[in-house]
Amino acid sequence: xxxxxxxxxxxxxxxxxxxxxxSGNLFNNFYDHETPEVMLxxxxxxxxxxxGPARTEIELEVIYKKYNIQK
Amino acid sequence: MKPKSTIFAVLFVVFLLTFFLYFFRIGADHNAQLINxxxxxxxxxxxxxxxxxxxxYTLTNPHGKAAAYITAGxxxxxxxxxIYYIYAFIFHISPYPSISDSAYILGxxxxxxxxxxxxxxxxxxxxxxxxxxxxxxxxxxFVLAGLVVYFGEYIAYDPSSSLLENSIKIAYTAGDILxxxxxxxxxxxxxxxxxxxxxxxxxxxxxxxxxxxxxxxxFAVYTTPYELSIWPYTLIDLLWIFSYLMFAYGFFTTxxxxxxxxxxxxxxxxx
Numbered sequence: 001x002x003x004x005x006x007x008x009x010x011x012x013x014x015x016x017x018x019x020x021x022x023s024g025n026l027f028n029n030f031y032d033h034e035t036p037e038v039m040l041x042x043x044x045x046x047x048x049x050x051x052g053p054a055r056t057e058i059e060l061e062v063i064y065k066k067y068n069i070q071k
Numbered sequence: 072m073k074p075k076s077t078i079f080a081v082l083f084v085v086f087l088l089t090f091f092l093y094f095f096r097i098g099a100d101h102n103a104q105l106i107n108x109x110x111x112x113x114x115x116x117x118x119x120x121x122x123x124x125x126x127x128y129t130l131t132n133p134h135g136k137a138a139a140y141i142t143a144g145x146x147x148x149x150x151x152x153x154i155y156y157i158y159a160f161i162f163h164i165s166p167y168p169s170i171s172d173s174a175y176i177l178g179x180x181x182x183x184x185x186x187x188x189x190x191x192x193x194x195x196x197x198x199x200x201x202x203x204x205x206x207x208x209x210x211x212x213f214v215l216a217g218l219v220v221y222f223g224e225y226i227a228y229d230p231s232s233s234l235l236e237n238s239i240k241i242a243y244t245a246g247d248i249l250x251x252x253x254x255x256x257x258x259x260x261x262x263x264x265x266x267x268x269x270x271x272x273x274x275x276x277x278x279x280x281x282x283x284x285x286x287x288x289x290f291a292v293y294t295t296p297y298e299l300s301i302w303p304y305t306l307i308d309l310l311w312i313f314s315y316l317m318f319a320y321g322f323f324t325t326x327x328x329x330x331x332x333x334x335x336x337x338x339x340x341x342x
Contacts, residue, residue: 017192019332020128020135026336046335050328052267 004036007067011043014059018050036069074330078323082116082316089113089312096302103300104160110308111156114149117279117315120322121145127329133192138322140185141276145318147178159298167298168239176239179246182280186253193260212255215284219247222288240291247284254280268328272321279317286310 008031016024027046031039040060047056064071072080089109096102121142128135151174158166229237254277261273289307290297296304 017132017134019329020132022129023329023333023336026333026340030336030340046332048267049332050264050267050269052264052270054265055263055267058263 004067004069007036007063008032008039010063010066011039014063015043015046018047018059040069074327075324078327079320082320085113085116086313086316090309093306093309103305106305106308107156107160107300110312111152113312113315114145114152117145117318117322118142118149120319120326123326124322124329127326127333133188137185137188137192138325140181140188141318142185142322144178144181144183144185145315147174147181151175151178165298167294168233168235172239172242176242176246179249183249183253186250186257190253190256190260193263208255208259212252215251216248219244219251219284219288222292240294243287243291247287250280251284254284268331269325272324272328275317275321275324279314279321282310282314282317286314 008028011031012024012028015027019027027043031042034042040063044056044060047059051059063069089106091097092102092106092109097105121138124138125135125142128138130136130139151171154169154171154174155166158164158169158171257273257277257280261270261277264270264273286307289310293304293307297307
């Protein structure tokens with residue numbers, strides 16, 4: 001999947017909201033050169049660790065819908 | 072041992088020690104002074120935990136702000152405990168009613184604000200819950216609110232007491248009811264996090280609010296024997312101690328989980 005305009009910012013915002021800005025910045029640096037699939041898979045993994053799988057899907061659903069991404 | 076297990080063990084040991092102190096009246100004639108001295112320090116666990124969470128999220132984060140409000144509420148309660156101790160055991164003046172009650176009562180709006188902020192961020196979805204469960208929760212809330220009013224007001228109301236004393240009892244009951252409703256939502260919030268590290272954290276905070284509620288009800292009903300440090304009425308403290316330690320557990324679990332994830336990301340960056 002090609003880079004999608006705005007997707008990384010939204011995922012980083014979600015990470016920052018749930019883990020704090022420090023983690024959001026780290027996530028941003030680390031996934032700056034990764035594909036959207038890798039970035040989303042990592043975000044899902046991290047979010048699930050804290051929020052559990054059901055809540056994670058609810059949080060990510062907004063992003064999937066906004067960018068019309070198939071799960 | 073993981074930090075989460077360590078803090079659980081520490082809080083469990085603290086509760087066990089205070090339980091023995093209260094239950095077996097260790098220290099004989101000086102037990103009242105001893106238990107109240109120990110009791111004053113217990114809220115510090117929850118305050119340190121709360122500050123740790125605020126530090127991890129920072130105040131620019133909405134969860135951080137919510138944690139700051141909840142911690143501010145606990146600080147108010149701690150101030151109340153300290154003033155109560157000073158009145159009762161240093162000045163030997165009846166601490167109820169006193170300025171300590173103002174501090175306790177002021178804690179409620181802070182806690183309420185924090186809980187409401189957290190619930191707003193979580194955007195709890197009630198649509199995916201069984202209607203029967205929602206109805207049961209609704210009935211349980213109604214019954215609990217009724218019990219709070221009955222024991223906290225009707226039974227506790229004493230026509231021979233001063234207007235101030237009875238007003239303070241009413242204020243406590245109002246504060247408890249204000250906390251009861253978001254507490255039920257906190258339970259739902261905790262359940263939403265099932266499978267995640269925040270599950271046990273929010274469940275602990277729910278139990279903390281619930282324990283405070285019962286402590287306040289019993290205090291309202293047995294104010295006089297409690298004030299006179301008559302056993303077993305002093306055991307009411309154990310509910311509040313449990314509550315503070317549950318707040319602490321919820322906060323520390325959250326902070327350690329955030330730190331874990333932060334370190335995981337740091338390791339990924341270093342690879």
